[in-house]
Each structure stands twice: as C-alpha cells, then as structure tokens.
Amino acid sequence: MSRVVQVYDRVIDPARFEGGAAEVIWRQCLEAAKDFEVRLITGNVAPAVEAEYATGIFYMDSVLMIRLKGYIPSGPPPLNRRVLVPDLTRVLDEALKEAPDCVVHAHFMITPMVVQSLLIAKKHDAPCIFQPHYHPPHIYPEEERTLRLAYMRHLFPTELEMADAVVAVNSMELEILHREHRVPREKLHHIPNGVDLEELERRLNEKEVLSKYGLKPEAPIVVQVGRLSKRKNPLDAARAFARVARKLPQAVLVYVGRPGNQYEEVRDFLRREGLLDRVLFTGFVPNEERNAWLALADVVLALSRWEAFGISVAQALALETPVICTKAGGMVDFVRHGENGFLVDVGDVETASIHLEALLNDLEEAKAMGKRGRELILSQFTWRHMGERLRKLYRRLLK
Template sequence: MRVAMLSWEFPPKTVGGLAQHVYDLTAALSGRGVEVLVFTCGAPGVPEIEEVNGAKVYRVHPYTPGTPDFVTWVMQLNVALLERAFPAIERARGVNVVHAHDWLVAWAARALKHGLRVPLVATIHATEFGRHNGLHNDLQRFISSIEWWLCYEAWKVIVCSRHMEGELKYIFQVPQDKLAVIPNGVNPENYLVRQAHPPRDWFAAPDEKIVFYIGRLVREKGVHILLAAAPLVLARHPQTKFVIAGKGPYEHELRQFAERLGIAHRVYFTGYVDDATRNALYSWAAVAVFPSLYEPFGIVALEAMAAKVPVVVTDAGGLGEIVQDGVDGLKCPPDNPQALADKIVALLGNPDLAEALRTRAYQKTLRDYNWGDIARRTRAVYEAVWHERRRIDWPDPFAVRPRPAGKVYQFLGRYA
C-alpha cells in the first residue's frame, strides 16, 4: 500500500495541531507497512526532500510572485505541490490512494485523484462554518465551498469525532456511508521533560500554582472566558498564576482584557513556546484548562492528559467526547466563567481528586488514543477504497480511442 499524503503544514512548519497529527500518523502508518509520500509546504533551512520516520517528505515553496491575499497564496502552493507530486509519484511507480488534510490542499488532491485515477481520502479537521459559528462574509463562504468540494470529491471522509461527523452531515450533507470516525492520537513520550528548559521562576513565583493554557489565541478557543474566570479563582486561591502559551490574532485583545480586569500581574502571555518549554510547563501545572467555544476534537487536552496534568475542559464539540466528567477530568458548559472557575478551584483545592483524575486520564490516552490503533484503522480505510477502486471501470478521458477506418470514417465524419 502506497499513499500520497498532502498537508499544508508538517514539522517543523507548525501552525496548529494539523502538523503534529500528520507527523504522528505518517510515522505510525510507516510502522504498519504503508509507504507514505508526504507533500507539504517548505520552511527555511529545512531539506526539500528527506525521510522522516520511514515516510518520504517532499517540501515545496509557493511560487514567488507576490500574492494579494491568503487564498491566492494557497492556490500557488497547490500548483507547486502538483509540480513536485506527479514526477515523485511516477518515480515511486504510482500510489494506491491520495490522502488530503483539510481544504488548503483540495485543488492538488483533486487533480491527483483524476490525473492518476486513484481514490481520494480526505480528513476534515475543522470547518469554516464551525470556526465562526456560521458564514458571515464572502471569504468564509468561499472556504466553506472548497470544504464541501473536497468532501464531494473524496471516496471516504475521515473525521476525528462524532461531533465532526454530525457537523459534516449538517453543513455539507455528507452521507453516513462516506464518513469514518477515527480519533486523533497522542504519544506520551513526546511530553516527557528531557531537554534543558527555562527555570520555573521565569513564569511563576515558587508559591504560585500554575493554571496553564496552550493553543492558538483565537476567539473560538475561549481564552477570554478563562480570563473572565480568573478573578473568581483568585478570590479563593490568591497565589495562582495563569500562564497562557501560544500566539494568534486575538492576543492583543486578550492582553487588554486582562488589564481591564485588573489581573495583568497574574497572567503571563508567553507567546510561542518550544516543545521543551511546553513539556516543562505541563510538569509544573496544577491544572490545564481548555475553555473552547468550538473544538472539533481537542488535541491539546489529550496532550495534557498524556503529560499527566489534570484537565478542565468545556463540553464543546470533541472535547466533550475525550473527557468524562469526574472520571478523567472535569467539564463545564462553554462560555460560562463561573462554572469554569468552580472546576478550576475544585482541582486547586483538592490534590487527591487531581491525582486520581490525572492518573485515569493518562491510562485512557494509552488505551484509546494510541497511534498504532489509529494507523490500523486508517490503513483499513485505504484498503477498502482501493478494493472498491479495483472493482470499477475508470476510463482514461485522455486515451486515444480507435477510429473507424477508410470510407466509413469519412462518412461518419460528415455528421460528427
């Protein structure tokens, strides 16, 4: 089984959780005998072709003419992906399946599907409709139309949660038999504290307990709800520091909000943190909080569980499927600062409860979210669509068809 996998991000180029997902999935698939060719966007100082965990990775750079907007840049990326993919796939003696991750590679994925006449599998990690709670401008409507088109072109659509399964049915009317629910996975070894990292007192005083958030700073992640809950937590646990790791367009507004609440001295915005610093912060945190308003899956919550940190999450989307309230974490309604504060306080004030939750959560990551099982289920999807492909006639639209010879051809040509 040979697969061409397309993703606009792959380590070290990391924007969101997609890069880590594709990285771990390709490694696990390679371990199960799947030959994976990854086509992705390049980054400065990174080889354009290299082998990573058994997968062959091809990195491209979008064409150099300046682009007026992000969508034009995406189109140029897709052309560059095709320019690299077709000869690489030819040298590899073809592929059985094309696997596309999200709308940003939809054009290249569709072209490879029809150019090679092989099945297309698409993983939809989130939707534009869900991110913005509707479609409010032309750009959002355009992106949503590409997401629909990718689902339409795909032989099978993989989603990471039951929530996303329902979302695609509702927004795009994707039929049930076209959908496969395969969760994201996590590798606990990635969250061990191994490398040198900044000291703890860079982030909090020795007597302060750390409440930790990590993720993109965009409105749907609900960090403003965590800030609104912070004064309620501080009223009962004054020696608490809220460490917010990550970057995004919402950061300035969040900083201003903390100032207005009078808690800026109790909130530390770290910006981007590397893996070693992230792991250290997990090890120091008394609780990790993920207060999302919209969350297709919630990989960061799963990472915190794998790092053995007790978690508080909102019951939003896929987060509600990962955490069982009172068993392996605590849940509260989204957009509710009081409820969020109560859950955080419950963990800060009850170390025995925190210990029990984090222990069960860690065991859950090993049992239900291991990459070996996820790779097995993904390979089963590949094998199913390839089996179906072999049973159908998919004629080559560019093949030269034999023409009737002599007088018959001349006669028919008059009426063509």
C-alpha cells in the same frame, strides 16, 4: 509495496510543531510508513510564522518529502493563509504513474491542493481520501466567515463527493458532515488524533521551570496552552481565573504559546482587574518546557470556541492533569465530565470558574481525576491507535 501520498499546502517542519494539522499529518505519515511507502507533498511556505523553506526532495525518517515552491495569494483571510503550489499536478501525476497501487490523502479546507489532488487521483483511478480538519464558519470574524461560507456552499460539496473516504477527527465533526453536508455514513471514518507518550516524558525539570519564572512551588497553577487567538479564546480563561483569584491569592495563570489576535485584549482585561502580576505569558517554548507546564499544572483550561482534537488537553490528561474545556470539537471524545475533567458550554465562564475553584480547593481529587484521564488516553488516544485505524482504512481502499 503499496504507496500512500499525503498532500498538504503548507510546509511541515517537525522542529517547529505546536500541535495543529501539520503535526497530525506528519504523525500519519510515520504511522503509514510501517506498512506502506509514503510520500509527503507540501508547499515550502509557513504563513503563520512568515517563513519560507528550501524546496527539494529528501528523506525525513522513513518518509520521502517533496517540498515544492508555494505562493501565498493576496487578499483577506483565509485566502492569505493558504498556499498555491503550481507544480503539484505534475509531481502527483508522476507519483501515481510510478505506483498504480496508491492512495492519495489530501488535507484541509479552503486549499486548491485538495481539488487538484482529487482530480489527479480520479484520472488514475486511485482511491482518494479527503480530511477537512473541519472548523465551523461561525468561529471566525465576519470578513473571514463570508468567504468560508462561500467555499462551503460551492466547493466543499464537490470535494466531499469526489473523495472515496472522508476522515473526521472528532465525533462532532462526523455528525456535522453527515447531517449538514449529507456525506453518507459509509464514506465517513472517525480517526481521532493521539499523543506521543515517549515525547511527553522528555520534559524539563519542573522545579527548574518554576525557578526560571520566579514562581513558588506551593502556588496553585492554572495553564492554558496554545496561541492566544480568538479561536483558542484565552480571554475566557482570564475571566474564569479572575473569578477565583480573589479567593485563592496564591494562584497563578500561565499562558504557554505565541501571542495571537487576542493577546492585547487579554492583557487589557487583566490590567483592569489588577491581576496582570499574577499571570505569566511564556511565549513560544520548546516542547520540553511545554510538557513540564502540562505536568506541573494543577488544572489545564481549554475554553476554545472549537478544537479539531485538542491535543494539549489530551497531553495534559496523559500527564495526569485534570482539565476544564468546552464542548466544542474533539475534546468531547475524551473528556469525561466529572470523571477526568469538566465540560462547559462555549462562553460559560461562570460554570468554568466554579469547576476551577472546586479543583484548586481539592487538589487530591484533582489528581485522582488526572489519573483517570491518563488511563483513558493510554487505552484509546495514542498515535499508535490512530495509526492502526488509518492503515486499516488504506488497506480497505486499496482492495
């Protein structure tokens, strides 16, 4: 059986997924394992939660996990959010010697593991895939943006050139890689992420969730899911909500996710607006509760500065909840403006608030939009669809 080796610098722990690259990579491994022997090489550190896991080699489901000792370098972001894994060269070299019929699939920008992986693959004449999980530099603070721009000038072009195939999660990323970074069309492959419909059905009782937080069943509920970080832009969600809150005095805004670097700014804004008592911050919750919030919401907001895919938005649509989101990354691929939700420019709080007020004032139309959203997600954006596209690419490269 042909082998696929996936490489990622951070630890992958399915018990702690909150969307993001780690979950995508794990889903890719599970889908690839339907036709291939799969190995997943990672570091043992999770910088976001400052956790360190035991190293070792073990099976998780049908995937052979190889978790190596990793080190977080000192320095400013993004350097201190990546992981150095010295043993990668030896382990990947051994994996390719054992199985000549092998594809290497390396993930993420600004990580030394990508260059290591591509070099070792070339040494063994093994086909290699680079999946950047692209985020444009302009969405980051100035001190981090400088380092990212330096990386994109000096190292990113080499990675793109060395790879036999480059995977883009969304159509905007595909165009950026082609037009700005001159990656040939024939090397680019658009493979969007997906949702797990069975997992979404495993959710807490919605009435019990409302009761837990003291919310009334008749209250219109607006939800944002994800870390309260500047990239997720929860402040604009608060601003949009504030514009309609006076007209809809029963409406509440719920943030489902960990505090991030915009958390205090959001609270300060809501305090000044006198709305803090109408906003709920749940913090991190298990997937079963997150799914309940996505299902019971009347509208889901995602006014992010960029989303590689926007999995919580796709999950909301799969649960028949309409969305209002920005034209920034993957969400433009499955949000049809005026059909299953609304698209607005980044920072256009006024237009977002107009759409929010319209949906909250016409919940029947909102539900109809949600139903159309579910139909689209089921037809094109599940993990099964992603897996079929990915396995097709692996087979093509191995030929």
